[in-house]
Amino acid sequence: MNPVIGYAAIAAVALASALIGFYGLRVSRTTSDFYVASRTVRPWWNASAIGGEYLSAASFLGIAGLILLTGSDALWFPIGYTAGYLMLLLFVAAPLRRSGAYTIPDFTEARLESRWARRVTSLLVIVIGWFYIVPQLQGAALTVRITTGLPAWVGSVAVAVIVAVVVAAGGMRSITFVQAFQFWLKLTALAVPAFALLFVVGGGAPAELPPAQAFPPSAGPGDHDVYRTVSLMVALLLGTLGLPHVLVRFYTNPDGVAARRTTLIVLGLLSVFYLFPTVFGLLGRAFAPDLASTGEADALVLLLPGRLVPGVWGDLLTALVIGGAFAAFLSTSSGLVVSLAGVISQDLLGGSVRGFRIAAVASAAVPLVVALAMEPAGLAGSVGLVFAFTASTLCPVLLLGIWWRGLTARGAIAGMVTGAMLSGAAILGGAALSAAAPGIRPLLEQPAAWTVPIAVLVTVLVSRGDRRRVPRGVDAFLTRLHVPEREAG
Amino acid sequence: MPESMLLAAATGVVAGALAVGLVVLLRRLVVASKELGTDAERATYETLHLASRAAKHLRGDMTEADAARAGRHLRSMLGADSLAIVMPGGLVAVDGDEVVRPVAERLAAEATATGRSQVQRRIALAPDTAETDAVAAPIRAGGRAVGAIVAFSAPVRAGLVRATGEVADWVAAQVELSELDASRAALAEAEVRALRAQISPHFIYNSLNAIASFINTDPAKARELVLEFADFTRYSFRRHGDFTTVAEELRSIDSYLRLERARFGERLQVTLQIAPEVLSTVVPFLSIQPLVENAVRHGLEGKEGGGRITITAEDQGAFAEITVEDDGVGIDPEVLADVLAGGTPGEHVGLRNVDARLRQVYGDEHGLVVETNVGSGTLVRMRVPKSQPGRTAASVDPAARPDGRLVP
Numbered sequence: 001m002n003p004v005i006g007y008a009a010i011a012a013v014a015l016a017s018a019l020i021g022f023y024g025l026r027v028s029r030t031t032s033d034f035y036v037a038s039r040t041v042r043p044w045w046n047a048s049a050i051g052g053e054y055l056s057a058a059s060f061l062g063i064a065g066l067i068l069l070t071g072s073d074a075l076w077f078p079i080g081y082t083a084g085y086l087m088l089l090l091f092v093a094a095p096l097r098r099s100g101a102y103t104i105p106d107f108t109e110a111r112l113e114s115r116w117a118r119r120v121t122s123l124l125v126i127v128i129g130w131f132y133i134v135p136q137l138q139g140a141a142l143t144v145r146i147t148t149g150l151p152a153w154v155g156s157v158a159v160a161v162i163v164a165v166v167v168a169a170g171g172m173r174s175i176t177f178v179q180a181f182q183f184w185l186k187l188t189a190l191a192v193p194a195f196a197l198l199f200v201v202g203g204g205a206p207a208e209l210p211p212a213q214a215f216p217p218s219a220g221p222g223d224h225d226v227y228r229t230v231s232l233m234v235a236l237l238l239g240t241l242g243l244p245h246v247l248v249r250f251y252t253n254p255d256g257v258a259a260r261r262t263t264l265i266v267l268g269l270l271s272v273f274y275l276f277p278t279v280f281g282l283l284g285r286a287f288a289p290d291l292a293s294t295g296e297a298d299a300l301v302l303l304l305p306g307r308l309v310p311g312v313w314g315d316l317l318t319a320l321v322i323g324g325a326f327a328a329f330l331s332t333s334s335g336l337v338v339s340l341a342g343v344i345s346q347d348l349l350g351g352s353v354r355g356f357r358i359a360a361v362a363s364a365a366v367p368l369v370v371a372l373a374m375e376p377a378g379l380a381g382s383v384g385l386v387f388a389f390t391a392s393t394l395c396p397v398l399l400l401g402i403w404w405r406g407l408t409a410r411g412a413i414a415g416m417v418t419g420a421m422l423s424g425a426a427i428l429g430g431a432a433l434s435a436a437a438p439g440i441r442p443l444l445e446q447p448a449a450w451t452v453p454i455a456v457l458v459t460v461l462v463s464r465g466d467r468r469r470v471p472r473g474v475d476a477f478l479t480r481l482h483v484p485e486r487e488a489g
Numbered sequence: 490m491p492e493s494m495l496l497a498a499a500t501g502v503v504a505g506a507l508a509v510g511l512v513v514l515l516r517r518l519v520v521a522s523k524e525l526g527t528d529a530e531r532a533t534y535e536t537l538h539l540a541s542r543a544a545k546h547l548r549g550d551m552t553e554a555d556a557a558r559a560g561r562h563l564r565s566m567l568g569a570d571s572l573a574i575v576m577p578g579g580l581v582a583v584d585g586d587e588v589v590r591p592v593a594e595r596l597a598a599e600a601t602a603t604g605r606s607q608v609q610r611r612i613a614l615a616p617d618t619a620e621t622d623a624v625a626a627p628i629r630a631g632g633r634a635v636g637a638i639v640a641f642s643a644p645v646r647a648g649l650v651r652a653t654g655e656v657a658d659w660v661a662a663q664v665e666l667s668e669l670d671a672s673r674a675a676l677a678e679a680e681v682r683a684l685r686a687q688i689s690p691h692f693i694y695n696s697l698n699a700i701a702s703f704i705n706t707d708p709a710k711a712r713e714l715v716l717e718f719a720d721f722t723r724y725s726f727r728r729h730g731d732f733t734t735v736a737e738e739l740r741s742i743d744s745y746l747r748l749e750r751a752r753f754g755e756r757l758q759v760t761l762q763i764a765p766e767v768l769s770t771v772v773p774f775l776s777i778q779p780l781v782e783n784a785v786r787h788g789l790e791g792k793e794g795g796g797r798i799t800i801t802a803e804d805q806g807a808f809a810e811i812t813v814e815d816d817g818v819g820i821d822p823e824v825l826a827d828v829l830a831g832g833t834p835g836e837h838v839g840l841r842n843v844d845a846r847l848r849q850v851y852g853d854e855h856g857l858v859v860e861t862n863v864g865s866g867t868l869v870r871m872r873v874p875k876s877q878p879g880r881t882a883a884s885v886d887p888a889a890r891p892d893g894r895l896v897p
Contacts (some may be wrong), residue, residue, distance in 0.1 A: 040736065041765045100771065102807060102876030110878030176766060251875065252766045254736070342806035350854075356806055428498060468554050480881070 005315050006147030009322035014158070017330045018166050020178050040254040041176055047265035049176045050249045052183030054266075055273060056132075056332035057139030060186060060325050062380030063274070065298035067281025068291060069378070074281065077380050078274035080233050080387075082267060084240025089263040092241050094256035095402045095481040102251055103343055104244060104394055111401045113471040114409030120416050122347045124393045125244050128386060129340040132243070133333050133367035134374070135382045139298065140329045141371070146299045147322050156371045159326075163333045164364035167341060168357040176252055182331040183269065189324020190276035193305045193317040197283055200308050228442050231449035232384060238452060239387025242394030244343070245335040256484060280304060298379050301325070337363045385427050392419035392451040396459050402481055405474050408463045415459025423451040539566040540659065547663040548670060556582035563660075567652055569640040570621065573597070574660075576636040588614045589623070589641050596625035597637035604634050606654050608645060619643065624650050626657035630664045681731070681849050688725045692782070699751040714751055717744045725775065732880045735802055735809070736768040738777045742800070745778060749785050756795025757785070767802045767809035771877045773846050779839030780813040780869045787837060788817025788867050808872050816866040825859060840869065847871060
């Protein structure tokens with residue numbers, strides 16, 4: 001591959017993101033017209049922004065890579081990533097918007113009237129955010145290595161530095177329009193090459209594997225290990241609820257009704273988007289089966305256009321895909337770093353502007369160290385594990401906090417700690433444990449199906465045993481969460 | 490390779506947790522060894538410790554759960570078998586044996602009625618249990634008995650009677666303190682209400698004059714201005730709710746500036762930079778409009794040729810920053826410091842009101858930040874947290890509420 005394309009595309013996207021970040025505020029709303037200036041963000045814009053922030057390296061590169069590796073099994077990932085928003089829509093979006101709490105730690109503190117519940121939640125949010133940034137940086141490392149031939153660490157360092165500088169310098173304010181733009185960039189960067197490839201393939205390019213061999217019926221969707229599938233779905237459906245950068249975006253909506261409408265649009269946008277990684281994965285399985293090795297498979301989206309479309313057009317399509325991939329790394333990481341820096345600076349550094357800057361740098365530096373130290377696993381898989389951890393820790397507290405008046409601070413803390421210990425042990429020590437006892441291997445690789453119920457159970461039992469400490473203001477708070485606002489004009 | 494890395498990470502985390510636990514344990518031991526003094530010292534410490542723990546539950550609006558928790562500490566302080574706290578309004582908390590409840594209520598009623606301690610001996614609580622003695626001491630706060638402490642012990646000695654009386658007096662002091670707290674909070678709230686910026690008579694006079702000047706020359710414009718005036722006063726005079734959203738506040742500023750522009754004409758320029766993310770942020774009612782009014786009246790009115798006002802609202806992570814800037818005559822920093830400290834009422838009173846309310850609501854670090862000097866304009870900055878779960882913005886959007894009712 002021609003490294004110049006790689007350099008050019010990466011530089012262009014990095015520069016564009018930084019410039020839009022710094023000048024976006026001025027582009028977005030400078031006017032002397034009060035009516036125009038005080039119009040809230042329309043649900044369409046906001047939904048695009050949520051999509052832009054949500055579609056990470058795992059969605060852009062990981063899904064196609066996983067389909068290439070494991071076949072139709074991997075189709076559950078896009079389903080789970082999208083359907084998580086259905087849960088958000090049904091159970092969380094509108095009540096949380098009405099609560100007035102801006103982050104999950106704010107919510108737990110207000111709901112449970114406990115500083116300790118807040119601290120534990122903050123800690124979990126920070127850990128989750130860090131481990132969610134790691135795959136983004138690994139994706140960047142992979143992209144840089146494949147497309148430019150530079151050492152892999154250059155990519156991670158570049159993304160971490162750009163994000164830290166832009167966020168710390170205050171360049172990510174008025175972020176909605178930046179992220180909305182990123183969504184459409186990512187969609188275009190996958191849709192155009194996907195259609196181009198389909199045309200080329202439709203024109204009679206010879207497949208290296210016949211379809212029947214690429215997708216043997218024996219590995220069809222009916223053949224899956226039921227436990228693994230269920231567990232993966234639990235993790236992805238419930239994990240979306242607790243992602244810090246997603247929830248913050250709902251506060252841009254003026255009311256709960258708009259929050260619901262936004263979520264609905266997000267569902268549509270994501271469904272459309274995930275068609276294209278799937279197309280890439282299917283084509284890759286038929287036309288580039290040689291890429292199917294761990295660590296390389298995630299580069300499928302980057303390499304396929306160059307292989308199937310010869311000449312300048314192939315180069316251009318590749319440049320587009322590289323640009324889209326970098327947009328994915330930058331937008332998701334900066335969204336996460338902004339929310340993490342908010343939590344860290346508020347809880348540890350007194351909420352000053354300087355504290356926010358320090359926190360922003362720390363939020364980018366820690367994942368960078370982890371990303372450099374750890375051997376990259378499959379992108380979609382590692383993000384799936386972060387979802388499992390989120391589902392076992394924050395999701396029970398969030399759901400029970402919104403829907404059950406009996407939740408107490410002790411119950412919430414006990415549930416969060418239990419969920420974190422169990423899922424953390426399964427994720428970190430899983431490899432070592434399953435080597436000792438191969439029978440429990442699926443339980444450790446996809447822990448959500450047992451860790452989430454245990455966390456919920458512990459939360460409920462401890463709260464029940466602690467009934468006298470149900471917060472005093474619980475009725476007023478729940479009323480506020482659930483009584484709809486009057487329909488705004 | 491990744492397994493070994495992960496394993497190393499896990500081991501590191503576990504080792505770290507153990508080390509922290511060890512340090513905490515050692516610290517406990519050191520602190521505990523320091524406490525070991527003479528018997529008298531330890532008794533004093535024990536009593537004060539119990540008292541301070543009980544005090545936490547006696548302050549504020551006491552509920553049955555609070556009284557029960559306080560009762561547990563008080564009982565171990567007195568060394569009684571059971572202890573009941575009886576407060577007015579039928580609030581009875583018993584720590585120990587629940588069967589004492591009817592006796593406790595009766596004795597408490599006697600003690601509060603007479604205002605003196607009551608001792609009763611040989612009470613049979615239940616048919617087949619041993620008899621016990623009881624002492625009830627009234628809690629006298631503000632010159633009247635508001636409740637009683639009833640201690641059960643077999644037997645009740647003179648020491649316990651005296652101690653119960655002292656405990657009752659101590660509880661009374663706590664109750665009085667909590668009443669003081671409540672009245673202090675009420676006072677602060679009243680202060681905030683009083684500080685709520687008021688529409689200035691000056692402005693009403695000027696607006697009506699401006700409108701009057703248009704009635705003959707441009708009746709359509711005069712009508713429009715009257716409607717703006719109505720909108721503005723409707724918002725400013727509302728009595729309901731102490732909080733609003735940035736969007737609503739901007740709407741009122743729009744009305745205000747239209748009226749001022751009728752007077753200033755082209756001499757008053759406005760620039761807005763509003764990040765849509767902060768529009769739904771909750772701010773104290775009438776906290777931005779006075780800043781704009783200050784910029785117009787004290788910044789631009791005195792300047793020849795008028796000037797420009799720039800209003801920005803920025804998203805800063807967990808905070809929203811709102812600035813109002815004018816390129817007018819500026820303020821002498823010393824005068825301003827004096828005004829914000831509470832001296833010389835009159836000039837810039839709007840700034841002082843907003844500053845005081847912001848400090849009252851969000852704490853001292855959220856007061857106004859003013860950058861100004863004579864002749865070089867004024868920039869006023871406020872920074873409010875976006876997350877305010879306890880506060881709802883009352884809305885007065887007439888389109889949204891056709892019946893005109895104000896709904897929080």
